Amino acid sequence: TSKHRDAMIAWVALVLVWSAPEGGYPKEPVGVATSVCPSNVTIHPDTCITGLGFARLLHIDTPAACCATCVSNSTCKAWDLRTDGGVTQCVLKAMVGRTVRSGPNQNCTASAAVGPPGPPTPPTPNPPPRPPPPGPPPGTLTLSDMFLGVGGAGAVVQRDATVSVWGTGTPGTTVEVVLGLGRRALGATVTASSTVNSTGGWMVWLPPQPAEYNRTLTATAGTDKAVTTVSFGETILCVGQSNMGMQVGPSVRGFDADNATAENAGSVRYTGRIFLHSRFSRWLAAVGTSDNSTRWYSVDSISIKNFSAVCWLTGRDAFDHLGGEVPVGLAMNAVGAHSIDSWLGPDQLAACNITTPCRPTQPNSKIWATTIVPMQPFTFGTMVWDQAEADIVCSRETVYPCMQQQLVESYREQFNASFPFIAVQLPGYVEQAFAMRLEQDAGAQRVPNATVTATYDLSCAENATNGCPHGNVHNVHKQPIGQRLALQFRRMKLRELIVSEGPRVIDIKVVPTTGGTFAVTVMLGVVTGTGPLQLMPTRNCTECCSGNSSDFDVSSDRITWYDGAPAGVTSTGERIQFNVDAPITPKYVRYTANKIFPQCAVANALGLPAMPFDMAVSE
Numbered sequence: 001t002s003k004h005r006d007a008m009i010a011w012v013a014l015v016l017v018w019s020a021p022e023g024g025y026p027k028e029p030v031g032v033a034t035s036v037c038p039s040n041v042t043i044h045p046d047t048c049i050t051g052l053g054f055a056r057l058l059h060i061d062t063p064a065a066c067c068a069t070c071v072s073n074s075t076c077k078a079w080d081l082r083t084d085g086g087v088t089q090c091v092l093k094a095m096v097g098r099t100v101r102s103g104p105n106q107n108c109t110a111s112a113a114v115g116p117p118g119p120p121t122p123p124t125p126n127p128p129p130r131p132p133p134p135g136p137p138p139g140t141l142t143l144s145d146m147f148l149g150v151g152g153a154g155a156v157v158q159r160d161a162t163v164s165v166w167g168t169g170t171p172g173t174t175v176e177v178v179l180g181l182g183r184r185a186l187g188a189t190v191t192a193s194s195t196v197n198s199t200g201g202w203m204v205w206l207p208p209q210p211a212e213y214n215r216t217l218t219a220t221a222g223t224d225k226a227v228t229t230v231s232f233g234e235t236i237l238c239v240g241q242s243n244m245g246m247q248v249g250p251s252v253r254g255f256d257a258d259n260a261t262a263e264n265a266g267s268v269r270y271t272g273r274i275f276l277h278s279r280f281s282r283w284l285a286a287v288g289t290s291d292n293s294t295r296w297y298s299v300d301s302i303s304i305k306n307f308s309a310v311c312w313l314t315g316r317d318a319f320d321h322l323g324g325e326v327p328v329g330l331a332m333n334a335v336g337a338h339s340i341d342s343w344l345g346p347d348q349l350a351a352c353n354i355t356t357p358c359r360p361t362q363p364n365s366k367i368w369a370t371t372i373v374p375m376q377p378f379t380f381g382t383m384v385w386d387q388a389e390a391d392i393v394c395s396r397e398t399v400y401p402c403m404q405q406q407l408v409e410s411y412r413e414q415f416n417a418s419f420p421f422i423a424v425q426l427p428g429y430v431e432q433a434f435a436m437r438l439e440q441d442a443g444a445q446r447v448p449n450a451t452v453t454a455t456y457d458l459s460c461a462e463n464a465t466n467g468c469p470h471g472n473v474h475n476v477h478k479q480p481i482g483q484r485l486a487l488q489f490r491r492m493k494l495r496e497l498i499v500s501e502g503p504r505v506i507d508i509k510v511v512p513t514t515g516g517t518f519a520v521t522v523m524l525g526v527v528t529g530t531g532p533l534q535l536m537p538t539r540n541c542t543e544c545c546s547g548n549s550s551d552f553d554v555s556s557d558r559i560t561w562y563d564g565a566p567a568g569v570t571s572t573g574e575r576i577q578f579n580v581d582a583p584i585t586p587k588y589v590r591y592t593a594n595k596i597f598p599q600c601a602v603a604n605a606l607g608l609p610a611m612p613f614d615m616a617v618s619e
Contacts, residue, residue: 002097007030009069011285017134018264019460020148020227023149023426025310025426026116029433032158036524041201043341045096046139047427048080048111049078049079049080049093049111049112049113055073055076055091055092057069057089057090057091057092059380060089061081061090062081062088062090063110063112063331065083065090066079066081066090066110066376067079067112068319069090069092069328070112070114070205070379071114071263073092073525075092076092076093077093077113077114078092078111078112078114079091079092079093079111079112079114080093080110080111080333081110081111081118084424090195115244123477125520128215136253139557140168140169140224141165141167141168141169141175141219141220141224141225141226142167142168142169142226142289143165143167143217143219143226143228144166144167144293144378145288145289145293145294145295146277146295146375146378147165147167147217147228147372148228148231148288148295148296149228149275149295149296149298149401150227150285150286150295150296150297151285151297151298152298153232153275153296153297153298154214154228154230154231154275154296155228155231155275155277155295155329156230156231156232156233156234156235156236156275156296156327156328156329157206157209157230157231157232157233157235157379158233158235158380158381158417159208159209159210159211159212159232159233159381160208160209160210160231161208161379161381161417162205162206162207162208162379163205163206163378163379163416164203164205164206164377164378164379164416165177165203165204165205165206165219165221166201166202166203166204166377167194167201167202167226168196168200168201168202169200169202169221169224169338170196170200170221171196171198171199171200172195172196172197173195173196173221173222174193174194174195174221175193175194175195175202175204175219175220175230176191176192176193176219176220176221176223177191177192177193177194177204177206177217177218177219178190178191178217178218178220179191179206179209179215179217179230180215180216180217180218181215182212182213182214182215182231183212183213183214184212185341186407186568190206190207190209191416192205192206196221201560204367206329207534209232210232210233211232211233211234211326211327212231212327213231213246213273213327214229214230214231215230215232216228216229216438217229217230218238231327231329232297232327232568233326233327233328233329234318234319234322234326234327234329234381234382235328235329235330235331235379235380235381235382236311236315236318236328236329236330236331236380236381236382236383236384236489237312237331237333237380237383237384237411237419238308238310238311238314238331238332238333238334238383238384238385238411239332239333239334239336239343239372239383239384239385239386239387239416240310240334240384240385240386240387240424241334241335241336241338241387241389241390242255242311242334242336242337242389242473242474243307243386243387243389243424243473243474243475244308244310244311244332244334244384244385244386244387244424245332245334245335246308246309246310246470246474246476246478247260247305247306247307247308247309248260248263248264248267248304248305248306248307248308248309248312249261249263249264249305249309250305251305252300253306253471254311254469255474256309256476257309257476257477257478257479258259258476258479259479260479260599263304263309263312263313264301264304264564265301266619267299267300267301267304267312268300270299270316270319271298271299271300272298273319273324273327273328274296274298274299274301274315274316274319274327274328274329274330274583275296275297275299275327275328275329275330276296276297276298276303276304276307276330276331276332277294277295277296277297277330277331277332278294278308278331279292279294279304279328279332279333279334279371280292280294282306282307282332283297283303283306283307283502284393290374290375292370292371293374296329299312301354307330307332308330308332309332309478309482310333310384310386310424310478310481310482310485311384311387312330312482313478313479313481313482313483313486314330314384314482314485314486314489314557315328315330316328316482316491317482317483317485317486318486318489321486321490328345331375331380333367333371334386335367337352337389337390338359338362338367338387338390339357339358339359339362339390339391339393339394339396340387340388340390340391340403340404340407341354341357341358341364341365341401341403342357342362342363342364342365342366342367343367343368343372343387343407344364344365344368344403344406344407344410345365345368345369345410346364346365347351347410348403348406348407348410349364349365351402351404351406352399352402352406354399354403357558358390358391358393358394358396359390359393359394371381372411372414373414375415376414376415377414377415377416377417378415378416379415379417380415380417380419381417381419381493382419382420382422382437382489382492382493383408383411383420383421383422384422384424384485385404385407385421385422385423385424386424387423387437388400388425388426388436388440389426389429389473391403391436392430392432392433392436397432397435397436397439400436400439400440401439401440401442401443401446404423404439404440404443404444405441405443405446405447406444408421408447408450409447412493418449419449419450420450420451420454420488420489420492420493421444421447421449421450422450422451422452422488422489422492422539423440423443423444423450423451423452423523424452424453424455424481424485425437425440425441425452425453425454425455425456425468425612426440426455426456427455427456427458427459427471427475428456428459428461428592428595428596428597428598429459429460429471429472429473429596429597430472430473430596431596432452433596434590434612435450437454437456437592437612438612438613438614440452441611441612448605449492451501452611453484453485453488453501454483454484454501454502454608454609454611455475455481456538456592456601456612457483457536457538457539457598457601457603457609458475458477458538458539459472459538459539459540459597459598460472460474460475460476460477461540461541461542461597462540462598466536467540468540469549470567472597484500484501484608487499487500487501487608488500488501492505492551499529499530499604499608500608501528501608501611502602502603502604502608502609502610502611502613503524503525503526503527503602503604503610504524504525504534504610504611504613505522505523505524505525505610505611505613506523506524506525506614507522507523507592507618508520508521508522508523508589508615508616508617508618509521509523509617509618510554510585510586510617512585513579517579517580517581517582518554518579518580518582518585518586519577519578519579520552520554520564520577520578520580520586520589520617521570521575521576521577522552522575522577522578522589522591523532523574523575524573524574524575524576524602524610526573526604527604528609529580529605530604530605530606531574531604531605532569532572532573532605533569533573533575533576533602533603533605533606534569534575534602534603534605535567535568535569535600535601535602535603536600536601536602536603536607536609537599537600537601538597538598538599538600538601540597541571541597541599541600542597542599543600544599545566545599545600546566546599547566547567547599547600548566549563549564549566549567549594549598550563550564550566550567550578550600551591551592551595551598551600551602552564552567552576552578552580552590552591552594553580553593553594553599554580554582554585554586554588554589554590554591555586555587555588555590556582556584556586557587558583558588558589561590561593561594562580562581562582562586563580563581564579564580565578565581565593565600566578566579566600567600576602586617587616587617588614588615588616588617589613589614589615589617590612590613590614590615591610591612591613591614592612593612593614
C-alpha cells in the first residue's frame with residue numbers, strides 16, 4: 001500500500017497515488033486535519049505512523065475522538081485517522097514505530113503518538129548499494145520490473161485475486177492500462193486508468209483473472225506506450241537463508257542439492273510454463289532498473305542451475321499436480337547466514353523489542369529494504385520460509401515466534417495478500433535445533449493459515465565424504481522437502497481435503513510398572529485414512545529403530561532428562577508406548593530433543609513424520 005511505500009528506506013522510496021475501481025480502494029487524501037488532540041497526547045502534524053493497526057473504528061471520524069480513544073486504551077500507543085474510499089476510520093496501533101511525512105499523496109488526515117518516540121531509522125547498509133544502472137529518462141512511461149521478463153519470458157501474476165500494476169511516468173499525465181485476452185480467451189479485456197503523481201508513480205488495480213498463459217498488458221500515456229506479456233497462475237515467494245539458497249545445480253559453485261544432474265535435465269520440460277524470479281546474482285540477465293530490481297525469466301537447463309532447489313521442487317510438484325494448465329511463478333530471495341531481523345522492517349523489529357542486529361556486520365532490515373521492498377506490493381499466492389539457523393547463533397529462540405509472526409503479518413499486508421505461510425522446520429545438526437523447532441511451530445500458531453513442515457527425519461548426519469557435502473547444517477535431501485511443501489500448498493492454497501503433515505501429540509499418560517520403571521503412552525492425532533502409526537528409520541540414521549533408546553526423553557523437573565527405551569506402536573495404531581527408567585514419576589515428555597540426529601521417526605501411514613513436542617504429562 002502507499003503507507004508501506006512511504007516507509008521504505010530512502011534509496012528505494014517511491015510514493016504512489018492509487019487509482020482504483022469503485023468499492024473501497026484508497027483514493028486521494030483530503031488533507032491534514034486542524035483539530036487539536038488532548039493535551040496528554042503528543043501530536044505529530046502532517047505525518048502518518050507506520051505499523052499494523054490492532055483496531056479500525058469506522059464510527060470515530062474526528063482527530064479529537066480518535067486521540068481520546070487511543071488514550072483510553074492501554075494497548076494503544078499511536079493512532080492514524082485515515083480516509084479510504086471515502087470512508088474515514090480511526091486506526092489504533094500498539095506501537096509508535098517511525099513517523100513519516102504525509103505530503104500530498106498520503107491518505108492519513110491526522111496522526112499522533114502516545115508516549116516516547118519509536119526506534120530510529122536503521123543505519124545505511126555497509127557497504128552501500130551500488131548506484132543503479134542508467135534508467136529511462138525522467139518522465140518516460142514504464143511498467144515495474146515485476147511485470148517484465150527477459151529472454152522472451154513474462155511475469156506470472158496471481159490468478160483469482162485483485163492485483164495492483166504500477167510503474168512510472170510524467171507527473172500529471174493519465175495512464176491507461178489494458179489487459180488483453182489470452183490464447184484461450186478466458187476472462188475479459190480489462191481497462192483501468194491512473195493519474196501519475198508528483199513523484200512520477202502510478203498504480204491501477206486489475207480484477208481477479210482465471211489461469212491463462214500469455215496475455216498482453218499495455219500501458220499508454222499520450223504517445224508513450226509500455227507493453228509486456230503476463231500469465232495468470234500460482235505465484236510462490238520463497239525466502240530464507242542458505243538452505244533456501246541451496247541450488248538445483250549442477251553449478252560452478254557446487255552448493256547443490258541431491259540429484260542435481262537429473263533435476264537439471266528434467267527442467268527443460270517446463271520451459272515457457274514455469275517462470276523464475278530472483279536476485280540479480282542468481283541470473284545476471286534479469287537485472288532491471290537496478291541490481292535490486294529484477295525481472296522474470298523462464299526455466300531451462302542453464303537458468304535452473306543457480307535457482308533454489310526447495311523453491312523449484314515445491315513449484316514443480318505444484319505445477320504437475322495442476323496438470324500443466326496453470327502457469328507457476330517462483331520468486332526466491334535467499335541470503336545465507338542471515339538472521340530473521342534482516343528480512344523485517346523497523347516497525348516489526350520494534351514490536352518484538354529488537355534494537356540491535358543479531359550480527360553487528362548485518363544491519364537490521366537490510367535485506368527487507370534492499371530486495372524485498374522493490375517487489376512490493378506485487379501479490380503472491382503462497383509464501384515458503386526456510387530460515388532460523390542464524391538465530392540460534394545469537395540465542396534468539398524465545399523471541400523468534402514474535403519475529404516470525406511479524407514477518408507473516410507484515411508481508412501479507414505489504415504484498416497485498418493473505419497468502420498461506422509454510423515454514424521449513426530445522427533438521428538435526430546442533431543440540432539447540434530442537435528448541436528452535438518448537439519456536440518455529442509456536443510462531444506459526446500465532447497467525448491463521450500458517451504452518452511448519454517437519455524435516456528432522458531428513459537430517460544430514462554424515463561427513464562431507466559420506467553424503468553431506470555441505471556440512472550437517474545443510475540438508476541436501478530437498479526432494480522430499482519439496483514434496484511435503486507441495487502437499488501443504490495443496491491443502492492451504494488450493495483448499496484440497498488432504499493430509500499434508502504428520503500427527504501431533506494430543507495426550508500423554510505415565511503409569512508405574514511392576515519392574516520399577518514407568519510406562520509412557522503418547523497419544524497422537526491420527527486423521528482417518530492415515531493410520532496406523534508407524535516407526536520409520538530416519539534418513540542417514542546409524543542406530544535407526546534398533547538402538548537402545550528412542551527419540552523420546554522424560555523429566556520430572558525439566559533439568560535432568562532420561563532417555564526412553566525403544567518405542568512401539570499399540571494395537572490400535574494411535575498410540576506410541578515406551579518404558580523409561582527414572583527415579584521419580586516423569587512429568588514432562590519431549591520428542592526429537594535427546595539426539596542431535598533423530599534415529600527412528602514416528603510417522604503416519606503416508607510417511608509424514610510426527611511433529612516435535614515438549615508436553616506435560618496428564619494428571
